[in-house]
Amino acid sequence: MATYAYRDAERTDSIFASVVENRDERFYCPNPHCTAHLHICAVNGSKKAYFRATKRQFPHIHGCIYGLNSMEFDKDQFEETLFDFEETVNAFCSDSATEHKTVKQRDTLYHNGCVKARPPRTLRQVYKMCKNYPVNDTYNGKQISEMILDDRSEYRYPNGIFGSKIVESVACSLLYDKTAMQIYLTGPVFSRRYKLILQFEDAKIYQIIRTELYNNRQHIIVVAGIWERAAKWNCFLTKVTSKKQVAVIPIHR
Numbered sequence: 001m002a003t004y005a006y007r008d009a010e011r012t013d014s015i016f017a018s019v020v021e022n023r024d025e026r027f028y029c030p031n032p033h034c035t036a037h038l039h040i041c042a043v044n045g046s047k048k049a050y051f052r053a054t055k056r057q058f059p060h061i062h063g064c065i066y067g068l069n070s071m072e073f074d075k076d077q078f079e080e081t082l083f084d085f086e087e088t089v090n091a092f093c094s095d096s097a098t099e100h101k102t103v104k105q106r107d108t109l110y111h112n113g114c115v116k117a118r119p120p121r122t123l124r125q126v127y128k129m130c131k132n133y134p135v136n137d138t139y140n141g142k143q144i145s146e147m148i149l150d151d152r153s154e155y156r157y158p159n160g161i162f163g164s165k166i167v168e169s170v171a172c173s174l175l176y177d178k179t180a181m182q183i184y185l186t187g188p189v190f191s192r193r194y195k196l197i198l199q200f201e202d203a204k205i206y207q208i209i210r211t212e213l214y215n216n217r218q219h220i221i222v223v224a225g226i227w228e229r230a231a232k233w234n235c236f237l238t239k240v241t242s243k244k245q246v247a248v249i250p251i252h253r
């Protein structure tokens, strides 16, 4: 399900489910490659509204994450004003000792200000947040398209992927090179415009992530990292130093 959708097939006029009044109106999926027609639905036992592809003839295409029930992001559960994208990506990349310190500092913030809500903190939470806002929208002042490279924001990445970004990807047919301690992906999911290299230095982390991605190679793979140009053409690389940098999004419904 999606929390926002478009009124037009060109995807210029976005609207959040919470403000839709006409239950008969037809909307378009946030995924520019998806042909689903969406209609507003209320979730059972909740006042929240979502867009669903309720017409059998216009379903989400295979691999469209907006068809998944698990993709909802409840903005009321998170404190937007405490979110800092750079800091969050750095925390994903850091080892557990450094992370402990960061978390401690944040928790102090909550106690002093009596704020119980937290910003999105895990990769899955940040990814879902990004997927539930239009890419030209902002979250705590930062544009969604500056945080995530996916099929919606790809047009803003004509020269490649640089700096702190979350990239939505799929496995390459040659998934890894044991000797080089690398994993090979391609993204965004539908256009597959860029080749991605995950470079590991820690053999243990490499083995764990390689096994996880190999076992889930038909699904969507989300990677948070600090990206730079790789030696090969059209290819971008991030070091992976922590398991928190990689998440698998199962696309089977």
Ligand SMILES: [Zn+2]
Pocket: 029, 030, 031, 034, 035, 036, 060, 061, 064, 065, 066, 067
């Ligand atoms: Zn869709």
